[in-house]
Structures are given as structure tokens and as C-alpha cells.
Amino acid sequence: MREKGLLIVLSGPSGVGKGTVRKEIFSQPNAAFEYSISMTTRLPREGEVDGIDYFFKSREEFEILIEQDKLLEYAEFVGNYYGTPVDYVRETLNSGKDVFLEIEVQGARQVREKFPEGLFIFLAPPSLSELESRIVNRGTETEELIRQRMLAAKAEIELMDLYDYVVENDHVEHACRRINAIVIAEHCRRERVSILYKKMLEVK
Ligand SMILES: Nc1nc2c(ncn2[C@@H]2O[C@H](COP(=O)(O)OP(=O)(O)O)[C@@H](O)[C@H]2O)c(=O)[nH]1
Numbered sequence: 001m002r003e004k005g006l007l008i009v010l011s012g013p014s015g016v017g018k019g020t021v022r023k024e025i026f027s028q029p030n031a032a033f034e035y036s037i038s039m040t041t042r043l044p045r046e047g048e049v050d051g052i053d054y055f056f057k058s059r060e061e062f063e064i065l066i067e068q069d070k071l072l073e074y075a076e077f078v079g080n081y082y083g084t085p086v087d088y089v090r091e092t093l094n095s096g097k098d099v100f101l102e103i104e105v106q107g108a109r110q111v112r113e114k115f116p117e118g119l120f121i122f123l124a125p126p127s128l129s130e131l132e133s134r135i136v137n138r139g140t141e142t143e144e145l146i147r148q149r150m151l152a153a154k155a156e157i158e159l160m161d162l163y164d165y166v167v168e169n170d171h172v173e174h175a176c177r178r179i180n181a182i183v184i185a186e187h188c189r190r191e192r193v194s195i196l197y198k199k200m201l202e203v204k
């Protein structure tokens, strides 16, 4: 039987840079993982494409997916649903490829229960004041929402020790390098060296 891939979960407080780091990782031509595109009920932002950035759904469509048990996890975040399609994740892992999820902390908790063997990475800000200035500079939130997000962030940071690794997002490139190194180390730890080795020999 073929070995299963690794489920990599990148999570952390809102505004820490999860989306930025994930996009940087997948902008590399030799990105070694498959990105699981999430479902959401939020409206597309300018430039976002259905099926690339997200699968954009109505609330009704999303609730049907929940009822049909089609989501590995889901959460309501700032008034919208976000969730991970379970079939894509299972099929991709079963084909031996690593799957990368970039999700908020409530969802990561649910994945931990269903996939305890996953690799859970918490992206942490250099400090709370730096987190606040990132949220402010992004310019997508009102003052009241920023206050709420900062309160939520403190609670989210307390969940840090439930993760296998904590990566500081001081500089995007450094954070990406650390994440790639963790995944490689984790593969080795899980005694998959021989598979990688064979893959490398096949590629030449
Ligand atoms: N639980 C869960 N969270 C998700 C999923 N997809 C994206 N998110 C998170 O939802 C939050 C909001 O995402 P988005 O609306 O794209 O805005 P952002 O704050 O600019 O990243 C971010 O923390 C994402 O990591 C998902 O499938 N499940």
C-alpha cells in the first residue's frame, strides 16, 4: 500500500500573516505540498477567483455541505463560514501527497481531533503590538473590529501550546523557510526518508 501524505495545518491569530506566508510558500515553483482550497460564504474581494482563492458559496449551500458531512472542519469567523472540503483532503493524502491547510484556530482544533497525526504549526507574531499594527495597516477593519480582533488574538495565543511547532512570523521569507524545514524534519522523524530518497532518485 502507498504511504499517506502528511496533513500540515498552519494556524494562528487573525492578522499574524497566515495568508501572506501561505501565498509565499505556494509561489515557489517547487512547492512540495498541495493547497486545500477552502469554502467560504464571504464575498470575493477584488481580484479573487472562485476555485483558486476560495470556493465561494451562499450560506444555504454551505449549510447543506455541513449537513452532508462534506467538511473536515468549519468555523464562523467575523460573520462568515469557512470550511475545508473533506473529500479533497482524504483523496490527496491517500494519493501520498502532503496537504496544506491555512485556517483559523477553531478549525485547527477540530482538525486536531479528527487527524491527531497531522502536523500543527502555529504562526506567532513577534509581539502583540506588532500584531495590532499589522491589522491596522491591512486597513480592512474598523476601530471596533480591531479591538475585538485583538481581544480574540490574546485568547488565540493561549492555544499556542496545543501545537507541535510555533513559528515566529518576523519576516515572511524567514517564516516560510522555517515551515519548509519543519516539514522536511517531520518527514524524517516519521521515517519517510526512504520514500523521499526514492522520489529523488526517480527525478534524477
Ligand atoms: N476554519 C477555517 N478557517 C479558514 C478556512 N479558510 C480560511 N480560513 C481563515 O479564515 C480567516 C479569514 O480569512 P479571509 O476572509 O480570507 O481574510 P484574511 O483575514 O485576510 O485572511 C483567516 O484566519 C483564514 O486563515 C477554512 O477552511 N477553515
Ligand SMILES: Nc1ncnc2c1ncn2[C@@H]1O[C@H](COP(=O)(O)OP(=O)(O)O)[C@@H](O)[C@H]1O
Pocket (backbone or CB within 6 Å): 012, 013, 014, 015, 016, 017, 018, 019, 020, 021, 134, 135, 137, 138, 169, 170, 171, 172
Ligand atoms: N512578516 C511580516 N512582516 C510585516 N508585515 C506582515 C508580515 N506578514 C504579514 N504581514 C502583513 O500583515 C497583514 C496581515 O496579514 P494576513 O496575511 O492578511 O494575515 P492573516 O491571514 O493571518 O489574517 C497584511 O497587511 C500583511 O501584508
